[in-house]
Amino acid sequence: MIKLGWVPAETTFVNGRWQPNYGGGPGFTSTMWLEHSRGHTDHQWRSYSFDGDEEVARLLFTPTYSSHSDRRAPQALLLDTIEVRTDLQRSGAHIGQIVVEGLVDDYPNWEIYAGPTASSARFWDEKLRWPRCECNNCDGRDFVVWRP
Numbered sequence: 394m395i396k397l398g399w400v401p402a403e404t405t406f407v408n409g410r411w412q413p414n415y416g417g418g419p420g421f422t423s424t425m426w427l428e429h430s431r432g433h434t435d436h437q438w439r440s441y442s443f444d445g446d447e448e449v450a451r452l453l454f455t456p457t458y459s460s461h462s463d464r465r466a467p468q469a470l471l472l473d474t475i476e477v478r479t480d481l482q483r484s485g486a487h488i489g490q491i492v493v494e495g496l497v498d499d500y501p502n503w504e505i506y507a508g509p510t511a512s513s514a515r516f517w518d519e520k521l522r523w524p525r526c527e528c529n530n531c532d533g534r535d536f537v538v539w540r541p
């Protein structure tokens with residue numbers, strides 16, 4: 394599989410919220426990322442590319458998430474949003490998978506949660522095959538989780 398590099402997106406504090414300065418690159422949904430601005434700094438926005446060249450994906454995650462598991466107390470993060478550039482979606486390049494697996498590599502021994510939407514459920518359930526969280530709150534409905 395190909396290797397992607399990433400850099401943190403620059404952020405701006407606007408009206409009490411941090412916003413990523415992703416700009417209006419073609420193939421990305423700028424408004425979606427402004428909706429995901431946040432009121433404090435416990436978030437990381439990343440911009441992915443091949444060799445520092447054209448941007449191919451964007452990712453937002455929260456590295457201070459509480460585990461749903463009570464059998465131990467691992468560190469956990471929440472993968473809030475991922476967007477693969479439009480022309481690379483379902484292209485066979487597996488960009489989304491590479492981004493998520495890279496995050497797993499960056500955070501070994503952490504739990505990683507994600508909340509599938511109707512449009513992303515196939516990606517999580519069939520492509521990555523992450524199991525649904527079966528805690529009392531989720532009951533298999535709300536989150537998928539990667540556990541080390």
Ligand SMILES: [Zn+2]
Pocket residue numbers: 461526527528529530531532536
């Ligand atoms: Zn859960």
